[in-house]
Amino acid sequence: MLIRPRRLRENPVIRKMVRETRVSSDSLILPLFLEEGENIKAPIASLDGQFRYSPDRVGEAIENALSHGVDKVLLFGIPKEKDEKGSSAYAENGIVQQGIRKIKEEYPAMCVITDVCMCEYTSHGHCGILNGKTVDNDATLIALAQTALSHVQAGADMVAPSDMMDGRVYAIRSKLDEKGYQDIPIMSYAVKYASYFYGPFREAAGSAPGFGDRRGYQMDWHNAKEAAKEAELDIKEGADIIMVKPAMSYLDVVKEVSSHVNLPVAAYSVSGEYAMIKAAAKMGLIDEYGIMCESAISVYRAGADILISYYANELADAIKKGDIG
Ligand code: PBG
Numbered sequence: 363m364l365i366r367p368r369r370l371r372e373n374p375v376i377r378k379m380v381r382e383t384r385v386s387s388d389s390l391i392l393p394l395f396l397e398e399g400e401n402i403k404a405p406i407a408s409l410d411g412q413f414r415y416s417p418d419r420v421g422e423a424i425e426n427a428l429s430h431g432v433d434k435v436l437l438f439g440i441p442k443e444k445d446e447k448g449s450s451a452y453a454e455n456g457i458v459q460q461g462i463r464k465i466k467e468e469y470p471a472m473c474v475i476t477d478v479c480m481c482e483y484t485s486h487g488h489c490g491i492l493n494g495k496t497v498d499n500d501a502t503l504i505a506l507a508q509t510a511l512s513h514v515q516a517g518a519d520m521v522a523p524s525d526m527m528d529g530r531v532y533a534i535r536s537k538l539d540e541k542g543y544q545d546i547p548i549m550s551y552a553v554k555y556a557s558y559f560y561g562p563f564r565e566a567a568g569s570a571p572g573f574g575d576r577r578g579y580q581m582d583w584h585n586a587k588e589a590a591k592e593a594e595l596d597i598k599e600g601a602d603i604i605m606v607k608p609a610m611s612y613l614d615v616v617k618e619v620s621s622h623v624n625l626p627v628a629a630y631s632v633s634g635e636y637a638m639i640k641a642a643a644k645m646g647l648i649d650e651y652g653i654m655c656e657s658a659i660s661v662y663r664a665g666a667d668i669l670i671s672y673y674a675n676e677l678a679d680a681i682k683k684g685d686i687g
Pocket of ligand 1: 481559561563
């Protein structure tokens with residue numbers, strides 16, 4: 363007898379009934395860039411359609427996201443002043459701290475997650491405090507814990523360390539617990555590769571390393587087993603959500619990690635993924651909407667529970683329309 367898989371593809375109602383991957387806009391997080399200053403809504407050349415906002419105008423981005431049904435943002439800060447030690451990362455009135463207060467005051471419904479790292483704040487652009495030409499892991503832990511605490515004190519709902527120092531989840535967890543913030547979750551960039559796909563972000567955030575690269579602390583993209591090791595370590599240290607980054611070229615890693623851990627897994631579809639789709643669409647080579655939908659679903663299909671994407675608003679619309687999900 364001829365087996366006919368096409369029976370379940372014949373019409374849209376049946377096709378939707380048998381979809382194996384279901385998504386909801388509740389699982390989307392929108393990255394957002396804050397810049398110190400006033401009255402700024404500056405287009406980011408490397409990320410077509412994305413902007414840097416000063417705290418007084420960030421409400422425009424928040425309102426827009428909420429109107430699409432996206433109620434989680436991941437904040438990055440671009441400070442006016444950088445120094446060797448990245449001290450503006452944990453300044454009480456630093457750019458991210460200002461932004462958090464503004465958002466939480468006016469839009470308490472928005473869940474504010476903050477990226478915890480030093481690279482946007484150090485004059486040398488590395489993700490921690492230097493000792494000669496290398497990043498001093500243990501000295502950096504103190505600054506990271508202080509940064510996370512200052513974000514939480516300003517009102518952040520969750521912190522997301524992205525620096526790739528060993529032991530940072532434990533350092534942050536201990537500091538938050540000590541200060542009475544034991545209920546604030548940590549979403550760890552546990553599995554973060556030293557990726558070329560971050561290129562457009564570094565232009566957006568002005569955080570490219572001034573010398574060398576990040577291979578001394580971010581993961582080597584030849585490795586997949588190591589992903590489970592990094593995830594396990596962060597779970598032991600107290601992480602609540604495990605992130606894999608980037609997403610698109612790392613779907614095998616998303617799968618490996620999601621089958622290995624019993625925590626929610628987030629995947630970050632990074633700047634290079636977004637910029638490539640935008641550029642190819644601009645050249646008329648691809649259908650932007652279709653590629654956006656298909657690549658997002660591939661990340662969920664690989665096992666991600668949460669997707670961080672510059673397309674979060676547009677993906678929420680696509681879900682609402684029933685094109686995906
Ligand atoms: C900070 C950080 C980076 C990204 C997120 N957090 C840059 C880097 O590690 O160089 C990249 C995000 C993106 O490319 O969209 N360390």
